[in-house]
Every structure is written in structure tokens, then in C-alpha cells.
Amino acid sequence: MDIKNCFNDYKKCMLIFLAFIIIFVLAMSTAENFAHFENEAVFIGLATVLGLIGIYYSYKREMELHKVALVFILVFGLLMVFFTPPLSFPDEAAHFTRAELMTEGYLYPEFSDNGIYVDNYYFVFQDSYHGVTILSPENQYNDPIDADKGYYGWTTSSPFYSYLLSALGILIAKLLNLTAIWAMYLSRMANLIFYGAVAYFMIKIIPKYKLPLLVIATMPLCISQVSSVSYDAFILTFTLVILTYFIKMYCGEVNGKNLAIFFISLILISLIKPPYVMLGFLLLVVPFEDEKLKKISLIAVLIAAAAIMLSESSFFTPLFTQSAVTSHNPSVPANVSSSGQISFILSNPAIILALIKNTLFSVPNLFVLKSNFFHYTGYKGIKLVNLIYVLFFIGFSLFYKLDIELEKKKRLILALIFLITYFGIYAIFYITWSPVGSLTILGVQARYFIPVIALLPLIINLKNKKIENKEIYIFTFIIICLTGLFLLPITHFY
Numbered sequence: 001m002d003i004k005n006c007f008n009d010y011k012k013c014m015l016i017f018l019a020f021i022i023i024f025v026l027a028m029s030t031a032e033n034f035a036h037f038e039n040e041a042v043f044i045g046l047a048t049v050l051g052l053i054g055i056y057y058s059y060k061r062e063m064e065l066h067k068v069a070l071v072f073i074l075v076f077g078l079l080m081v082f083f084t085p086p087l088s089f090p091d092e093a094a095h096f097t098r099a100e101l102m103t104e105g106y107l108y109p110e111f112s113d114n115g116i117y118v119d120n121y122y123f124v125f126q127d128s129y130h131g132v133t134i135l136s137p138e139n140q141y142n143d144p145i146d147a148d149k150g151y152y153g154w155t156t157s158s159p160f161y162s163y164l165l166s167a168l169g170i171l172i173a174k175l176l177n178l179t180a181i182w183a184m185y186l187s188r189m190a191n192l193i194f195y196g197a198v199a200y201f202m203i204k205i206i207p208k209y210k211l212p213l214l215v216i217a218t219m220p221l222c223i224s225q226v227s228s229v230s231y232d233a234f235i236l237t238f239t240l241v242i243l244t245y246f247i248k249m250y251c252g253e254v255n256g257k258n259l260a261i262f263f264i265s266l267i268l269i270s271l272i273k274p275p276y277v278m279l280g281f282l283l284l285v286v287p288f289e290d291e292k293l294k295k296i297s298l299i300a301v302l303i304a305a306a307a308i309m310l311s312e313s314s315f316f317t318p319l320f321t322q323s324a325v326t327s328h329n330p331s332v333p334a335n336v337s338s339s340g341q342i343s344f345i346l347s348n349p350a351i352i353l354a355l356i357k358n359t360l361f362s363v364p365n366l367f368v369l370k371s372n373f374f375h376y377t378g379y380k381g382i383k384l385v386n387l388i389y390v391l392f393f394i395g396f397s398l399f400y401k402l403d404i405e406l407e408k409k410k411r412l413i414l415a416l417i418f419l420i421t422y423f424g425i426y427a428i429f430y431i432t433w434s435p436v437g438s439l440t441i442l443g444v445q446a447r448y449f450i451p452v453i454a455l456l457p458l459i460i461n462l463k464n465k466k467i468e469n470k471e472i473y474i475f476t477f478i479i480i481c482l483t484g485l486f487l488l489p490i491t492h493f494y
Contacts, residue, residue: 010059013476017055020388020480021048028381028491039135039494043083044487050075051483058475066204068475069214073196073223076482080227081188084489085128086141086181088374089228090445096122096229097155099166099187103174107160112151120150121180129376133493134181141181145174159271162231165190169229184229191233195226198237202244207251208404209458211471213243215396216454218478220389220485221447224373231272232447238265239451242279247404249286259297263304269451270308275424276451277301277308278417285410335435344437354439359426362444371446373485379492385484392477397457400474406458414459421452 025044034040054075058068087093097118101109109116124140132139169187178186199217203210216222217240225232245262263280270277280301288294345351365371368386372379406414425448426441433443 009470009472010055013055013059013472014052016473017051017476017480017483018048021051021483024381024384024484024487025491027384028487030380034491036494040491043490043494047079047483047486047490050079051479054479055472055476058479059472062471062475065210065214066200069203069217070196070200072218072475072478072482073199073226074192076218076223076486077192077196077227078189079486080224080489081185081192082134083486083494084224084227084374085133085493086122086125086184088128088376088489089224089230090372090375090447091156092228092230092375093126093152094155095163095166095231096125096170096184096187097152098158099163099170099229100183101155102160102163102167103171108157109155115151115153116155117149118152119146120148120152121145122183123150123152124180125184128493131493135494141184142179145178145180145183156231158231159268161268162234162272165194165233166229187229188227191229192227195222195233195237199240202240206244206247207253209243209247209402211400211474212396212402212454212457213240215393215457215474215478216240216243216450218482219393219450220373220385220481221371221450223482224485225447235269235272235276236450238269239276239454241265242269242282242451243454246279246282246286249283250404252287254286254288254290254293259293263300267304267308270304273425273448274308275421275428277305278421278424279451280304281413281417284413285406336433337436338431340436341431341434351439355426355430355441356423358440359423362441366444367446374489376492379488381484381491382488385481385488388477388484389481392481393453393456396474397460398462400457400461402457402461404458405461405463411459414455418452418455418459422449425449 021044054072057071061067087096097116098109100118100122101116104119121143124143127139134141166187169185169190170183172190173183173186176182199213203213203217206213222236226236242262242265245258245265249258249262262283266277266280270279283294283297283301286294288297367390369383371386372382426444429443430438430441434441
């Protein structure tokens with residue numbers, strides 16, 4: 001190793017990071033955002049110091065990627081846990097409602113015309129919609145957790161296990177007689193710590209593809225979601241498990257244990273979001289030595305896919321819910337009917353081509369212009385953060401020299417899995433969330449695609465043009481993007 005060049009790279013990374021801090025501050029500057037500049041100055045200073053320390057740590061621990069990943073996840077995740085206002089992540093209020101119900105012994109919600117009857121101590125968290133933060137003198141976040149009841153408009157009917165960690169955090173807060181805000185903090189922290197621990201061990205045990213797994217695990221979208229009370233934290237955690245065991249099997253470790261872990265993880269996330277069952281077909285790429293085991297495994301994938309689809313039609317629903325309930329959500333668009341939409345498609349098959357076209361043209365909106373980490377609009381600078389990360393990830397996927405290289409046929413299989421899953425997510429939202437006859441598909445968000453985006457480095461990586469031995473720059477851009485993520489709520493709220 002050339003010590004002098006490494007040290008020069010280290011100094012360059014420090015300067016690059018500081019330059020981006022200045023760019024982010026300028027991009028997020030408005031009179032409203034910096035109305036209380038003394039608060040922003042403290043947080044920007046904190047983020048800068050932590051970022052510089054993170055670059056130094058990754059420089060010193062460059063060969064221990066699992067430790068680098070854990071530090072990135074916990075440091076920036078905890079910043080998001082404590083300084084992002086309550087219920088400000090996508091649908092976090094609905095997810096918190098579900099986790100709170102589980103602490104009271106209800107594995108599945110009971111819906112009524114008024115909504116869901118639940119302990120209402122956390123209803124004050126919605127004050128953050130009006131700009132209230134933990135620093136605001138008028139906040140009621142430190143009130144006790146009481147047993148008063150109220151109705152909340154909607155929640156999810158997803159499998160109960162996706163909320164076990166969130167519910168555990170709330171339960172700990174209740175058992176310790178902590179204040180209301182700690183129910184939120186500990187619920188978020190439970191998801192974050194579980195994700196961080198799994199990411200640490202997956203990156204440690206994966207035989208190849210370590211750096212791409214680190215890049216995927218530290219995506220800003222991942223860090224924001226695992227720092228919230230969302231079942232996305234569960235999905236993203238087991239996505240890392242699926243990828244790890246796929247790579248292990250691709251590298252020759254095909255055995256009953258690895259197949260079992262792969263299948264269990266696949267089924268767990270697919271019962272939450274059915275299109276993810278397509279990840280089971282990653283086994284088509286695995287070099288099985290035992291042809292009989294390969295056939296059995298692929299048959300198992302087909303059975304799992306069929307079962308997941310049937311569960312969506314409520315055939316298997318009683319196994320996971322008390323009844324085939326749907327979300328009681330007043331924000332659902334009018335004139336939504338799954339059966340009506342399917343009838344419309346069958347009567348107008350040409351609409352499929354128009355929808356595919358709109359789906360393809362929506363990519364810039366989905367991942368840059370309208371991609372968001374939070375519920376609130378008006379985040380100055382969010383498009384810049386999105387654009388920087390998208391360019392970084394595409395550049396990494398194309399040009400970084402991977403230690404695993406797939407032949408063209410296997411890349412095509414992965415590309416097909418990617419496309420079917422991608423369009424499958426759109427199809428579900430068209431049928432279940434968009435008005436009958438609509439030419440646009442509502443409700444789709446970038447975070448739903450992370451499990452298949454993780455395959456992109458394997459699909460599009462170039463064979464000739466390679467960048468290697470530049471891990472310190474990759475770590476720096478990860479830190480830059482995560483720092484930008486943290487500064488968004490800081491400048492917006494504080």
C-alpha cells in the first residue's frame with residue numbers, strides 16, 4: 001500500500017466533504033429554514049464533526065467493512081431517530097398505531113367507522129406537522145404515557161411479525177414508565193439496532209460482494225426507513241439476508257441451511273409486499289451441483305409465489321390476519337376498486353402500453369424530483385441530495401471493480417427479475433390505489449424498489465472500465481449523502 005497516496009486521498013476526501021457541506025447549506029438556505037440560525041449552526045457543526053470522524057474511521061478501518069457499515073448505520077441512524085420530528089417519516093403515524101396496538105395484545109387491528117380505537121398519548125406527536133420539535137417550548141412530547149383512548153383514522157393490516165421490534169421499543173418505554181416521546185425513540189431505535197446488527201453480520205459473513213452490500217445497507221432511503229417505526233425496517237433487514245445467502249450459494253455454499261434461511265427470509269418479506277417473491281428466482285443463477293436439489297428448490301419458489309398470490313386474494317389470509325381487513329385510510333383516492341380496475345384493463349388492454357410508457361417516463365420523478373424521505377413537502381435541497389446519491393450509486397454500479405462477475409445469461413436473468421418486480425409494484429398500486437380508468441399510477445414511492453435496486457451492480461457493472469482501491473472515496477460519498485439526509489429535517493424544522 002502506498003501510504004503517501006492513501007494519506008493524500010484522505011485529505012482530499014476531507015476537503016470534498018467540507019465542500020459538500022457548504023453546498024448543502026446553500027441549497028437549503030431560505031429565510032424560513034434559517035430563521036433560528038443558532039440552532040442550525042449547532043446541528044451543522046455536529047454533522048460536520050461526525051462526518052469528518054466517520055471519514056477518518058473508515059480510512060483507518062478500510063479492510064473491516066462490517067465495522068464501517070455498523071458505525072455509519074448507528075451514527076446517522078441515531079441522528080435521524082432523535083432529531084427527526086415524530087411521525088414525520090412516510091406513514092409513520094399508521095405504523096406507530098399498529099405497533100402500539102400490539103403492545104396492548106392486539107396482533108391485528110379492529111376497524112370501525114371511526115377508525116381504530118387505541119391509546120391516544122401519541123396523538124400530540126402530530127404537532128410536528130405544525131413545526132413543533134423537541135426543542136419547542138410548547139411541545140407535549142414529555143407527557144406521561146397514559147391509558148386514555150381515542151380513534152386514529154387508519155393503520156395497516158400487514159403481518160404482525162413486521163412490527164415486533166417497533167412494539168418491543170414501545171413496550172420497554174411503558175414498562176420503564178418513560179414519557180411519550182421515549183415510546184417513539186425506543187420504537188425507532190429497536191428497528192435501527194436490529195438492522196445495524198444484521199447488516200454487520202451479513203457483511204462479515206458474505207464471501208464476496210461486501211462493499212456493494214455496504215453501499216446498499218447505507219443508502220439514505222434505507223437509513224431513513226430503518227430509523228422509523230415502519231415495517232420497511234423489517235423488509236430492508238431481511239433483504240440484506242436474502243442477498244447475503246444468495247451470494248453465499250452462488251459462491252458454492254449450497255446446502256439445506258443456507259436454502260432454508262434464504263426461503264424463510266423471502267417468504268417473510270413477500271407476505272408484506274408480494275412482488276418481492278420474485279427474488280426467489282435468484283436461485284436460477286445459483287450453480288447447483290445436485291440437480292434434484294435445484295428442481296426441489298425451484299418448485300418451492302413456484303409454490304411460494306402461488307401461495308403469496310393466493311394470500312392476496314384472501315384464500316390464505318386467515319393464517320395471518322383475523323379477517324381479510326383493508327386499511328381504513330381516509331387519504332385513499334376516490335373511485336378505487338380492485339375488481340373494477342381489473343375489469344377496465346380487460347376491456348381496454350391497450351391501456352397497458354400507455355401505463356408502461358408512463359411508468360418508464362416517471363423514473364426521474366420517482367428517484368429524484370419527487371422522491372422523499374419524509375411526509376412533509378417543501379424540503380429545500382432534497383432534489384440535490386437525491387440527485388447526488390443517484391449519480392453516486394449508478395457510477396458505483398457501473399464502474400467499481402466487483403469481486404464477483406456474472407456471465408451475460410445470468411445477468412439477463414437478474415435483469416428480468418428486476419423488471420418483473422419493478423413493474424409488479426406498479427401493477428399492484430394501479431389495481432389497489434389508483435382510480436378506475438386512471439392513466440397514471442398513484443402511491444408508488446422509491447423506497448419500495450430497494451430490494452431489487454440492490455441487484456443493479458450485478459446487472460450493469462462494466463467489464464472493462466473499472467475503478468478499484470478507491471474505497472475511501474466511496475465511504476466519503478456515503479457520508480456526504482447521509483449528512484445531507486440529516487440536514488434536511490434540521491434546516492426544515494430547527
